[in-house]
Amino acid sequence: MSRIAIVGGGWAGIAAAVALADAGHDICVFEMAPQLGGRARSVAGADPAWPHDNGQHILIGAYRDSLALMRRLGVDPDRVLARLPLALPYPGEPGLRLPPGPPLLGFARGVLAHRGWPLSARLGLLAAAAGWLARGFRCEAGLSVAQLCAGLAPAVQRDLVEPLCIAALNTVAPRASAQVFLRVLQDALFGGAGGADLLLPRRPLSELLAAPAAAWLGPRLRLGRRVQKLEPGWRVDGEAFDGVVLACSSVEAARLTAGLAPGWSALAGGLDFEPIITVYLNSPGSRLPAPMLALRDGPDAPAQFIFDHGQLGGAPGRFACVVSGAAPWVASGGCAEAVLAQAQRELDWATPLVIDRLLTEKRATFVCTPGLVRPPGRIAPGLCAAGDYVQGPYPATLEGAVRSGLAAAQGVGAGAGTGANGAASGSPTNTP
Numbered sequence: 197m198s199r200i201a202i203v204g205g206g207w208a209g210i211a212a213a214v215a216l217a218d219a220g221h222d223i224c225v226f227e228m229a230p231q232l233g234g235r236a237r238s239v240a241g242a243d244p245a246w247p248h249d250n251g252q253h254i255l256i257g258a259y260r261d262s263l264a265l266m267r268r269l270g271v272d273p274d275r276v277l278a279r280l281p282l283a284l285p286y287p288g289e290p291g292l293r294l295p296p297g298p299p300l301l302g303f304a305r306g307v308l309a310h311r312g313w314p315l316s317a318r319l320g321l322l323a324a325a326a327g328w329l330a331r332g333f334r335c336e337a338g339l340s341v342a343q344l345c346a347g348l349a350p351a352v353q354r355d356l357v358e359p360l361c362i363a364a365l366n367t368v369a370p371r372a373s374a375q376v377f378l379r380v381l382q383d384a385l386f387g388g389a390g391g392a393d394l395l396l397p398r399r400p401l402s403e404l405l406a407a408p409a410a411a412w413l414g415p416r417l418r419l420g421r422r423v424q425k426l427e428p429g430w431r432v433d434g435e436a437f438d439g440v441v442l443a444c445s446s447v448e449a450a451r452l453t454a455g456l457a458p459g460w461s462a463l464a465g466g467l468d469f470e471p472i473i474t475v476y477l478n479s480p481g482s483r484l485p486a487p488m489l490a491l492r493d494g495p496d497a498p499a500q501f502i503f504d505h506g507q508l509g510g511a512p513g514r515f516a517c518v519v520s521g522a523a524p525w526v527a528s529g530g531c532a533e534a535v536l537a538q539a540q541r542e543l544d545w546a547t548p549l550v551i552d553r554l555l556t557e558k559r560a561t562f563v564c565t566p567g568l569v570r571p572p573g574r575i576a577p578g579l580c581a582a583g584d585y586v587q588g589p590y591p592a593t594l595e596g597a598v599r600s601g602l603a604a605a606q607g608v609g610a611g612a613g614t615g616a617n618g619a620a621s622g623s624p625t626n627t628p
């Protein structure tokens with residue numbers, strides 16, 4: 197048994213901690229916030245029964261390791277998540293809808309049945325998807341999503357590619373990595389029955405993982421502890437460990453490794469970020485035509501999606517509007533008022549709609565550009581990084597974070613105690 201420190205208690209740190217504890221290691225989780233969960237947590241507000249989420253989150257059926265981790269901590273995903281077949285309805289338009297059954301067949305049937313697109317657009321999308329499938333969902337690393345999909349009909353780009361891209365990568369199609377986009381499509385649409393299903397939280401986000409993890413970890417968790425210093429050996433703020441998983445943000449991981457592994461630190465510290473704004477609106481007694489609707493964004497319309505929390509089993513009359521790729525709105529301000537006006541224009545409300553709360557996460561995700569080189573999971577013997585930004589096939593997502601946590605646990609568990617001088621390895625190897 198080795199003594200291992202995990203620095204950071206987001207979904208990546210929780211995944212690493214549980215895996216290491218299950219493998220028989222003596223673990224200690226340092227988390228600087230007063231609670232676990234990182235970016236995927238609830239935020240206390242006026243109503244203690246219904247805290248807001250730090251941002252509306254969507255999981256999909258293909259999030260295999262996140263769902264397994266929830267189960268490991270005693271959380272039944274079917275209780276805390278509503279499972280819906282993939283559908284992208286817009287106000288007044290049914291949009292693309294995948295029928296139940298094998299996703300590959302469902303995708304073809306759903307596209308062919310989409311009467312909002314001309315037949316040529318539907319056939320063009322199916323031909324493109326067949327081409328992606330034939331090439332194993334791989335493409336040139338430097339290609340953007342806009343370039344990949346340039347041949348598709350404008351309606352398909354507007355109603356499917358652009359919303360999926362901004363939702364999954366938080367990066368607009370002209371700047372987004374086609375390779376990462378294809379990987380998301382591959383896992384969602386072609387990764388087995390239910391992989392494309394949308395899993396929408398019915399409960400406050402912290403109940404999905406953070407709170408059960410805190411109970412499970414018990415005294416192995418040190419909240420409110422921002423790790424200041426990491427020294428070879430390994431010492432975390434002077435305390436000796438056989439191995440360390442850095443599951444904090446990339447910015448903090450870069451700071452802690454600056455003197456130990458300058459190359460790795462520079463890669464982690466060089467990532468750019470994109471904000472996400474979530475605007476909560478209230479309208480008691482109102483109900484959307486579906487639990488989740490896509491919206492068309494534009495210069496005076498910030499939001500791309502709106503969620504009906506009452507319909508999902510959450511706070512009645514609460515609606516979460518998601519503004520991804522939100523840098524322009526962070527710069528200009530006025531986002532909440534613009535979202536309110538957009539929702540008033542596009543939807544019917546039983547009672548006057550009011551702004552409830554605006555939450556901005558300035559470093560919501562890294563910008564997922566074509567050919568981006570992300571830092572590898574392995575930093576040095578006995579020292580691994582975990583987090584949604586670590587090298588891997590996924591964009592910044594819960595599943596990417598969890599998988600990187602599992603990989604880091606494996607890497608550090610195997611190497612713990614062997615790297616007493618903590619010399620940094622230069623070669624990126626340990627990808628999730």
Ligand SMILES: Cc1cc2nc3c(=O)[nH]c(=O)nc-3n(C[C@H](O)[C@H](O)[C@H](O)COP(=O)(O)OP(=O)(O)OC[C@H]3O[C@@H](n4cnc5c(N)ncnc54)[C@H](O)[C@@H]3O)c2cc1C
Binds near residue numbers: 234250421422592
């Ligand atoms: C608004 C918003 C909406 C999102 N929507 C989705 C979605 O719909 N679907 C999806 O899959 N993903 C979504 N994401 C992304 C998802 O939340 C992240 O990918 C995931 O939570 C990252 O987890 P992590 O553990 O890698 O990092 P974090 O959650 O950032 O965890 C890092 C932790 O380290 C702690 N820490 C930092 N420095 C130190 C230190 N020195 N000492 C101790 N602790 C430290 C932090 O406090 C934090 O708790 C969204 C993110 C945001 C912000």
